[in-house]
Amino acid sequence: MALRRQIHEELKAFLAEADFARTGALITDLDGTAVHEFEGRVVIPDTVARGLKRLNDLGRPIVLNTLRFPLNVIRTFGREWYAITNAPLPIVSLNGSVAGYLNKNAVDEIVFEELEAFPLEQHEIDELLIGVRGLLENGVNELLVFYYARDWRVGETIWTPVKEKVPHLRAKYASASSIECAPFEDLRAALLARDLCMIFLLVEASQDRLMAYQHAKRSNFVTRRGVDKLYGVRAVAKRLGVDLQASVGCGDTAMDSFLSGVGLAVHVGSTDLEYKGLLRTVQIAGSHELGELLFRLAGLESEAPQ
Structure with a gap:
């Protein structure tokens, strides 16, 4: 699928305005955004996996930001996600209330290692x-x-x-x-x-x-008062040394508040979300077009003068 010219130009403008190549990250929701259900199984579309892999190869952190609980992510597609980076994978879970890494333990199991948690009072x-x-x-x-x-x-x-x-x-x-x-x-x-x-x-x-x-x-x-997906990703960004204004966020529902805290907000699907990126906002059709956007973003970054 060829990425629309307008979105291509928005990506170029964002990369000119923000230091994505050195301090940015990709932050993405899962369901309805980066994964979809096929024959009762939740899968990562090939186009998305390809785009994520290329961004990871260029050294850009990938952060999952999801309502799902860590054990569910691990059981459904944690190993597939881990295979994309083959390194500890940052995850913000349960509407921002817990954050950490998906990582392999000594016996090659995917486990969750907590970085931050904000339990209810x-x-x-x-x-x-x-x-x-x-x-x-x-x-x-x-x-x-x-x-x-x-x-x-x-x-x-x-x-x-x-x-x-x-x-x-x-x-x-x-x-x-x-x-x-x-x-x-x-x-x-x-x-x-x-x-x-x-x-x-x-x-x-x-x-x-x-x-x-x-x-x-x-x-x-x-969740604890004030805690949501934006709150959780801000906590993780500090840990990772990531500049959210130089980052790209992808989401598809009103729960994806983190879209208002990133430089480039990508709205996936037809929902008219209220959250706008700090610098730019684009809208795409679905997860397959998201994969093309990520691949193009990585390509533009690699072509940019260092």
């Missing part, structure tokens, strides 16, 4: 639980609480108030390490028993049912 968990209790007291049992421990090995735990739903949930959410059904007070104790980086509340009731509890949202990602 107790009062933030209690605030969420007020909402959960209110829903339950108003007869809204169609809710799920997903929670993610700072200890990446724990993975994803899901709580439901309805015991009969457990088998269905096990089949639907195969990535979960545990599906639990327990009294509300046991849920509270579990949430406060260890550092948690993110909680996701999903309410599957109809809007009419939700009117019984007017403050309820259908879905709600809860």
Whole structure:
């Protein structure tokens, strides 16, 4: 696929304005941006892998910035990502609340090594639980609480108030390490028993049912106050010595707040995102065109006078 001339010119202008070649990085969301699902399997398109490999060969850091939890990234396509750089791979996970590296251990397994973590405060968990209790007291049992421990090995735990739903949930959410059904007070104790980086509340009731509890949202990602994908990538950038204004960010949803903190923001897909790059913003059709953009970016960098 030939990259549109307008985008080619935007890349050239960005490289003239920012020191991407020495201090920049590529920061990318995963789902809907750099990976897609094919026959039930999440894959990295060949064009994206080729573009990433070329950028890595030129010495540009690649940072993954995703809602996924580290164990899920490792189990689904961590080895494929690691193979692109064959070196510790920076990752910002769980909406900015934990960051570190995907790395190989002594027995050739891909593991997560934490650099930064911003677990929830107790009062933030209690605030969420007020909402959960209110829903339950108003007869809204169609809710799920997903929670993610700072200890990446724990993975994803899901709580439901309805015991009969457990088998269905096990089949639907195969990535979960545990599906639990327990009294509300046991849920509270579990949430406060260890550092948690993110909680996701999903309410599957109809809007009419939700009117019984007017403050309820259908879905709600809860991280420590002020922590999101932009906050997390700023923390990692300091560790890596990366200048975000000289960096390229790629994303596709309103969760991708880090796009407003990079020099060149790449909007992937047709969604009209509010986040604009500090220097420039471009929009492309999908992951395959993203791969072409990354390959062209690497080519322009290599041609630039040193």
